[in-house]
Amino acid sequence: xxQRDVLVVLYDGVQSLDVTGPVEVFDGAGRCxxxxxxxxxRTVSPGGGPVRTGSGLTLVPDGDLEDARPGPDTTLLVPGxxxxxxxxxxITDWLRAHGGRAGRLVSVCTGGLLLAEAGLLDGRRxxxxxxxxxxxxxxxPRVTVEPDPIYVRDGHVATSAGVTAGIDLALALVEExxxxxxxxxxxxxxxxxxxxxxxxxQFSAQLAAQTARRxxxxxxxxxxxxxxxxxxxxxxxxxxxxxxxxHFARAFQAETGVTPGRYVERVRVEHxxxxxxxxxEGVARISRECGYGTPEALRRAFVRTLGQSPTExxxxxxxxxx
Numbered sequence: 001x002x003q004r005d006v007l008v009v010l011y012d013g014v015q016s017l018d019v020t021g022p023v024e025v026f027d028g029a030g031r032c033x034x035x036x037x038x039x040x041x042r043t044v045s046p047g048g049g050p051v052r053t054g055s056g057l058t059l060v061p062d063g064d065l066e067d068a069r070p071g072p073d074t075t076l077l078v079p080g081x082x083x084x085x086x087x088x089x090x091i092t093d094w095l096r097a098h099g100g101r102a103g104r105l106v107s108v109c110t111g112g113l114l115l116a117e118a119g120l121l122d123g124r125r126x127x128x129x130x131x132x133x134x135x136x137x138x139x140x141p142r143v144t145v146e147p148d149p150i151y152v153r154d155g156h157v158a159t160s161a162g163v164t165a166g167i168d169l170a171l172a173l174v175e176e177x178x179x180x181x182x183x184x185x186x187x188x189x190x191x192x193x194x195x196x197x198x199x200x201x202q203f204s205a206q207l208a209a210q211t212a213r214r215x216x217x218x219x220x221x222x223x224x225x226x227x228x229x230x231x232x233x234x235x236x237x238x239x240x241x242x243x244x245x246x247h248f249a250r251a252f253q254a255e256t257g258v259t260p261g262r263y264v265e266r267v268r269v270e271h272x273x274x275x276x277x278x279x280x281e282g283v284a285r286i287s288r289e290c291g292y293g294t295p296e297a298l299r300r301a302f303v304r305t306l307g308q309s310p311t312e313x314x315x316x317x318x319x320x321x322x
Contacts, residue, residue: 018079025170076102080109108166
């Protein structure tokens with residue numbers, strides 16, 4: 001079978017892992033399925049000269065961006081880099097002229113800003129690194145920015161969040177092209193998950209909230225994450241921190257940025273999501289283990305947090321045997 005074309009745009013200041021992560025995934029497909037053709041990866045830069053990544057590595061491209069012409073069989077990948085508030089017009093002008101001709105348009109991290117600047121995300125949903133989500137939403141009002149998912153697919157356009165999310169997205173594209181078995185072999189070779197679901201949050205519940213400054217409150221945060229099915233009422237948590245319930249609730253919100261109840265729900269939903277993704281346990285048991293007691297209570301939490309029921313979530317992201 002013919003190779004699938006992947007065209008990667010390089011530039012000074014590019015994030016090295018945004019480039020090498022997806023490239024390693026696409027290259028791995030050729031090793032896993034040598035008779036299938038795999039992917040032909042080609043890198044280009046403005047002027048065709050070497051580029052220096054944000055971390056100081058030098059990458060030597062295969063050719064000049066101006067000579068590149070993506071076609072309907074091309075996956076055009078735009079990695080991210082350090083955003084300083086302006087763009088290289090050679091890249092944005094080229095994207096405006098030729099980006100729309102690519103069969104699949106992909107960005108990693110802040111590479112989504114380059115696509116947005118070129119008008120290629122107008123009217124679409126998009127993800128990018130959490131640190132520039134507000135800026136993208138403000139500067140490009142025609143783009144619907146989704147700050148939580150690690151990647152978003154909207155038609156032939158796929159955008160991902162920061163750095164390692166590009167690997168997740170590349171694995172999802174390989175799975176789409178060559179099947180789950182090939183993607184699994186590549187993931188095992190790279191020692192990563194087969195793929196995190198695209199709508200998985202960029203942060204875990206613990207990372208999304210601030211870490212408390214005081215040791216008793218930090219210990220409570222750790223206790224919550226280790227015991228999602230336990231008694232996590234304000235009274236019980238306050239007793240563990242040796243504070244009154246009222247004082248504990250005020251201090252916890254002041255130091256973490258969320259109320260104790262909201263933090264507990266995030267942890268419990270996150271734990272339930274992992275069980276739905278990775279195990280064949282029934283929803284009733286998952287509800288009990290995550291502290292919800294009943295499937296209906298878990299369903300309400302999922303609908304409130306994720307906009308879908310646990311059953312729908314498992315259907316989309318659960319193991320194939322389920």
